[in-house]
Amino acid sequence: MGPRFFKNGTIVSFDKVTESIKVLHNASLLTSDDGIITAITTQPETLVLPTDTEIIDVTDKIVCPGFVDTHRHTWMTAYRTLGSNIILAQYFSWVSQMSKARNSYSAEDIYVSALAGYAEALNGGVTSIVEHAHHNWDHDVMMRGFDAAVDSGARIWWCYDIMATNESFSGGEQTKALLDLAVRHRSTRPDSAVAFGLAWDSLSFTPPDQVEPTRAIIQSLKPEVITVHTVGPGPWGSGNSPTLAHSYALLDSPNPPWIFSHGGFVTESDRAILRSTDNFISITPESEMHYGHGQFSCCDIQDQAALGIDTAFTFSGEIFTQARIWLQAERARRYNAALKTAIPDRCPMTVEHAFLLATRHGGRAVRRDDIGVLTVGAKADIVVFDGESPNMAGWTDPVAAVILHANVSDIRHVLVGGEWRKRDGQLILKEGQWEGLARRLKEVAIRVQEENRTPPELPDNIWGNPLTTPEVVDIRRGKE
Structure with a gap:
């Protein structure tokens, strides 16, 4: 790999003392041959560069930390535009892992779909991903999904979701396969950018006397993060709440960090527990707006929140776009509340807050101070935007500029651990070429979507909770 020197750009670094962004103009950044940032300076002449250093001119460019996605399902990429x-x-x-649509995927289809999803993320400057891997209905499907993570070149916390009720691939078989995979991968790939986590979506359905077996899995697997979906309480039911997890003594140290995805209805008790145990929710702005999860109280715990994508087949797959959407939605919500009585006298949320949710808070969610920041000693996960x-x-x-004006085409370079993943606007895949992968994805997508084009009829209820019809928009002239 070799050291790399990014010369004469604007660097969006991080001040650990003030926990805030520190912008350095006409600055340079040096990475080591093992993918660590070793220097950030406005006086490059004071540095003695190793003789084999590659010099990259970033004049008029913006150098940012890689963005962190704390919730994603990449195997679903082949559904793109279906939903x-x-x-x-x-x-x-x-279309979920519980639907008949899963039968349309072979194990190789899962590999192609997931690998294309990771490529999309990298192309958009997402260097770190908490993958909620719920392709859990078949042994080979599970394994090829993991292979895609390894072959992607992204930094991934691969959180497999054990589905105990699966008849074709039992919970016991899944557990053994996961533990064996972790042992094998850690022994053969000790420097891999893929770490093991665990998804536990069955938490709310787990009787108290059955929690201990999963605790034993946690002790054996030693996951770096545990993640669950939580969309309740409220109309979706109680769900996998922080309060429930805390009642089983799962959140306090020395347990790994927990990420509660969505969290649109987290209670005051949930929020207090997240703060006291230093655990996070993952707000997925576009997903929650698109699907109708609800975003009622997640806005009250943004000090313990990061951002995620969820199902990128339905909408944009880059985190800085999610930060933009969330920023403007939050501004609108708070402006509208104020305008009920008076004219707002200040902006309720800054672009820096949005940027930190997309970067530093993602690192905090997995308890990694070397992720989502540009500081000496941090991982060389770097995104370079074209400022012209x-x-x-x-x-x-x-x-x-990044939060309000950038788009994916502005991203010139992406590096993960100092390794090129996008250079001069072109993806550099760890395995193969994008053109070939795109052709394979198209073949899978056409077949999978054709087989599942028509949605099934809506059920009468979801987990015993009734459905209702929202006010529907009609933009035709003369329609109220």
């Missing part, structure tokens, strides 16, 4: 108007009440029986594109030119504030 343009899907709602969450349809999702479970139509038509939509970026004229910027003076690099954080505002």
Whole structure:
């Protein structure tokens, strides 16, 4: 790999003392041959570069930390555009791992779909991903999904979700396969960017006397993070709440960090527990708006929140876009509340807050101070934006430029642990070429979507909770 020197750019670094962004103009950054940031300086002449250092001129460019996605399901990429108007009440029986649509995927299809999903993430500057791997209905499907993570070149916490009720691949068989895989991978790939986590979506359905077996799995697997979906309480039911997990003594040290995905209805008790145990929710802004999860109280725990994508087949797959959506949604919500009585006298959320949710808070969610920041000693996960594109030119504030003006085509370079994953606007896959992968994805997507084009009828209820019809928009002239 060799050391790399990014010369004369604007670096969006991080001040550990103030926990805030520190912008350095006309600055340079040096990475080591093992993928660590070793220097950030505005006086490059004071550095003695190793003789084999590669020098990359980043004049007029914005150098950012890699973005962190704390919730994603990459195996579903082949569904892209199938669910343009899907709602969450349809999702479970139509396209989820519990639906018949899963039978349309071979193990190789899962590999292609997941690998393309990781490529999309890297192309959009997402260097770290908490993968909620719920392709859990078949041994080979499970393994090929993991292979895609390894072959992607992204930094991944691979959190397999054991589905005990699966008849074709039992919970016991899944557990053994997962533990064996972890032992084998850790022994043969000790420097891998793929770490093991665990997803535990069955938590709320686990009787108290059955928690200990899963605790034993945690002790054996030693996951770096545990993640669950939580969409309750409220109309979705109680769900996998922080309060429930805490009642089983699962959140306090020395347990690994927990990420509660969505959290649109987290209670005051949940929020207090998240703060006291230093655990996080993953807000997936576009997903929750698209599907209708609800975003009622997640806005009250943003000090313990990071951002995620969820099912990228339905919408955009880059985190800085999610930060933009969340920022403007939060501004609108708080402005609207104020406007009921008076005119707002300040902006309720800053672009820096949005940037930190997309970067530093993702690192905090997995308890890694070397992820989601550009500091000496951090991983060399780096994204370089072109500051002279038509939509970026004229910027003076690099954080505002990225959060409010950038698009994926502005990303010139992406590195993970100092390794090129995108250079001069072109993806560099760890395995193969994008053109070949794109062709394979297209073949899988056409077949899978054709077999599952029509959604099943809506059920009468979801987990015993009734359905209702929202007010429907009609934009035709003369319609109220």
